[in-house]
Amino acid sequence: MKEYDFDQLEKKENGNGGIWRIPPSFDGHVRSPLPRFTALDRKERASVDRFFYEWGTQVMHALRPGGHVLLASNSFLSQLVFGALVRSGLEFRGEFIRLVRTLRGGDRPKNAEGEFPDVCSMPRGCYEPWGIFRKPIPAKMTVAECLRTYQTGGLRRLADGNPFTDVVVSERTPKREREIANHPSIKPQSLMRQLVRAALPLGEGVIADPFLGSGSTVAAAEALGLHCVGIERYQDYFDMAGEAIPLLAMSDVHAFVTKEVGLESQLHLI
Structure with a gap:
């Protein structure tokens, strides 16, 4: 993907444009750099x-x-x-x-x-x-x-015996996890732990993440005692993941209530 080409990552870090842009603040929220896919x-x-x-x-x-x-x-x-x-x-x-x-x-x-x-x-x-x-x-x-x-x-069912569903109510990646790994695409452990569980229907085998990034997939697998291999070509992200994986794997994940997008849903996490 273009946004993760080395020259584009350098432009993002230097604030020199490229495909990454800094969107304007919204309702008091300072928004992180986003890739301009429409470009x-x-x-x-x-x-x-x-x-x-x-x-x-x-x-x-x-x-x-x-x-x-x-x-x-x-x-x-x-x-x-x-x-x-x-x-x-x-x-x-x-x-x-x-x-x-x-x-x-x-x-x-x-x-x-x-x-x-x-x-x-x-x-x-x-x-x-x-x-x-x-x-x-x-x-x-x-x-x-x-x-x-x-x-x-x-796909493996949820821990409570219910099927894995095609709509997952999710939180944004919490601040405590973003402070561990400052990656623009880090996904929350509350989501990733559900996905790595689903990926191995009998809990056997090896999960592969060929876009390791922050290491959130490997960390989620580690938290659940599953085998996972991650691959990352960008040295800075690889080094980040090496430090972040054990910390993300040990992070507590709690159930949360969301009223986002007009829905009121309780998400029970594994």
Whole structure:
């Protein structure tokens, strides 16, 4: 992805523009740098498509039959990324929606806020789409047979016995976790611990996170006693993750109540 190219990360750190921008404050909230996905031109979108198609072919090689991929995306690029993964051979098994107000979007037209005060250039983001993909099960093999043979094929139920659902009410990553790992895309442990549990239906096998970043996936697996391998090409993030993983894994995760996006939901966490 362009925003994690080394030159773009350097521009973000130096405050020199590039694809990263500092959005204006909103209701007293100081907003973190965000990538301007709408700035991607046709060539760059084609590059994203090609990257995830080629990445998907490597995932197909690495996964056991029936193994799942859970991939975070956004409302602007998900149709592009998901389509590329399907062409690579992965089955699209739907998506789950993380309900969370990230303060993305909803801004008035840049440099014309006063001229068009009643216009927003994009909707205010209230959800995050995650694609669910699976390496195809061998022909004529049932899910039960796949579970017996490969320990894969389905998603693990929640700790209380209820099914994993395709809508997950989520908090924004809490300050205490962002202080441990200052990564622009860090996901909360309250979410990641649900996902790593779901990824291994029998609690057996190894989770792989090829975009390690802050180490939140590895930390969530560590907290639940699951095996996980993380890969990161950017040295600064790799070093950050090495320090953050044990601290995130030990962090307490509590149930919380949210009234965001007009919903009142109680999230019971594992």
